[in-house]
Amino acid sequence: MPAEKSWPPWRNVDDDTLPAIGRPPVTRKQFLIKLAWVSIWMVYLAAPVGDLLDGGHTAVATVIGWVGLAGFIVTYLALVFRTKDQDHPRWLYGVLAAMAALSVLLSYGLGEAWLVLFVYTTVACGAVLPTRHAQWAIPACAAVLAGIGLHLDENRDLLPGLLIPTLLGGFAMVGVRQIVLTVRKLREARAAVAELAASEERLRLARDLHDLLGHSLSLITLKSELAGRMLPERPADAAAQVADIEKVSRQALVDVREAVSGYRRPQFAVELAGARVALATSGVEVVADAVELPEALSRDGEAALAWALKEAVTNVVRHADAGRCEIAVSVTVDGEVCLSVVDDGVGPAGGEGNGLAGLSERLVLADGRLETGPGARGGFALRAYVPLARISSPA
Numbered sequence: 001m002p003a004e005k006s007w008p009p010w011r012n013v014d015d016d017t018l019p020a021i022g023r024p025p026v027t028r029k030q031f032l033i034k035l036a037w038v039s040i041w042m043v044y045l046a047a048p049v050g051d052l053l054d055g056g057h058t059a060v061a062t063v064i065g066w067v068g069l070a071g072f073i074v075t076y077l078a079l080v081f082r083t084k085d086q087d088h089p090r091w092l093y094g095v096l097a098a099m100a101a102l103s104v105l106l107s108y109g110l111g112e113a114w115l116v117l118f119v120y121t122t123v124a125c126g127a128v129l130p131t132r133h134a135q136w137a138i139p140a141c142a143a144v145l146a147g148i149g150l151h152l153d154e155n156r157d158l159l160p161g162l163l164i165p166t167l168l169g170g171f172a173m174v175g176v177r178q179i180v181l182t183v184r185k186l187r188e189a190r191a192a193v194a195e196l197a198a199s200e201e202r203l204r205l206a207r208d209l210h211d212l213l214g215h216s217l218s219l220i221t222l223k224s225e226l227a228g229r230m231l232p233e234r235p236a237d238a239a240a241q242v243a244d245i246e247k248v249s250r251q252a253l254v255d256v257r258e259a260v261s262g263y264r265r266p267q268f269a270v271e272l273a274g275a276r277v278a279l280a281t282s283g284v285e286v287v288a289d290a291v292e293l294p295e296a297l298s299r300d301g302e303a304a305l306a307w308a309l310k311e312a313v314t315n316v317v318r319h320a321d322a323g324r325c326e327i328a329v330s331v332t333v334d335g336e337v338c339l340s341v342v343d344d345g346v347g348p349a350g351g352e353g354n355g356l357a358g359l360s361e362r363l364v365l366a367d368g369r370l371e372t373g374p375g376a377r378g379g380f381a382l383r384a385y386v387p388l389a390r391i392s393s394p395a
Helices: 028-053 059-080 090-109 112-128 129-154 160-231 234-265 268-281 297-322 352-365
Strands: 284-287 324-331 336-343 369-376 380-387
Touching: 028 059, 028 090, 028 112, 059 090, 059 112, 090 112, 090 129, 112 129, 112 160, 129 160, 160 234, 268 284, 268 297, 268 324, 297 324, 297 336, 297 352, 297 380, 352 369, 352 380
Parallel strands: 284 324
Antiparallel strands: 324 336, 336 380, 369 380
C-alpha cells in the first residue's frame, strides 16, 4: 500500500501517521481536516460579511472593511495553525495587538455587526499566549468589547450574547492548549522511558556477555598456555588440556547464544501493549478484547506471533490509512494458535514487501504459516498460525 504523501511538501513523515491533537498536521489529509474543523467556526463571521454586502456603507468604507476582514482572517488562521507553543517571540504579541486593533477599529467604525471579531481575538490569545498572559489578555478584550458594545448597542440585547462567548471561547482555548501541551509532554516522557528501557537492555546484554565471556576466555587462555608448555614432552596431558579448552569454548558459545536469544526474543504481551499505543496514537480504533495466548504455547511460537503482530501493526500504521483495526487470538480445530489482524483501510496494493516475506520465514522456522489478503469487509487481513503443541527448541 503506498504511503500517503506528506504535507506540507517539505516535511518528512516518520513511521506512523501522526494524530492532530498535540502535534501539527503532517499529511495533506490531516491539514485539510484541521482546516475544515477551524473553518466551521468561521460561520460566525456571517454578520460582518452580511453587513458589507448590504451596501449600507460608502465605497471607501466597504473596501476598508473587506481588506480588514481578510487580513483579520488570515492572521487568525496563521495563529491557530502555529505549532511552536514553547516559543513566544515579541512579534507574536504585536500580531495579537494588531488583531485587537482591527477588532476595535472595524467594530467602532462599521457597526455592531463587527463586535464578533472580539471572540476570535480572545480565542487567538488563548491559543498562543502563555497562561499567565492569556488570563489577563482575555478579560481585557472582553472589557473593550463591553465598552464599545455599550456605545453601539442601544438595545443592550447584543452585548450579553457576545460577552459570554468571548470569555468562554478564550478560556476554553486556554484549557485546550494546556491539554495539548500535556499530551506532548506525555509523548516525550514515553519516548524517554522507551530509550531508557533500550539502554538498560543494552547494558544488561553487555554485562551478561562480560560475565560469561570474561571467565571463559580467561580459562581458555590459561589452559592454552599450559598446553603449550606441556608440548612436546607431555603430549597426553596437552591433549587433555585441549579437550578442556574445547568443552569451555562450547559452553561459552551456548551461554552467549542464550544471552543473545533472550535479548532478541520479543514478548507477545509487550508487543500487544505497544500495538495499542501505536494504533491509538495514529488515530486508529483498536478492537482487541481478551487477547491472550494459551499457556501451552512454546516460547518460539510466542516469539513468532509477537513478530507477526509487530509487522501487521506497522503496516496498518504506515500504509493502511485505516480507522479501525481488530486484533484477535484463537485456537483452531487443528491445534494451531491463530493471530488475526484485520483493518478497514484501503486494502492491499502490489505484492508482499520485505517485511511480510521476512515474517513468513520466521513463522516457517516455528513450524507456522502466514495468510494475507483482503478482509471480509474490505481492508487487509493478516493471519499467522503456529502449532500449539510445538516444543521449544534449545537456545
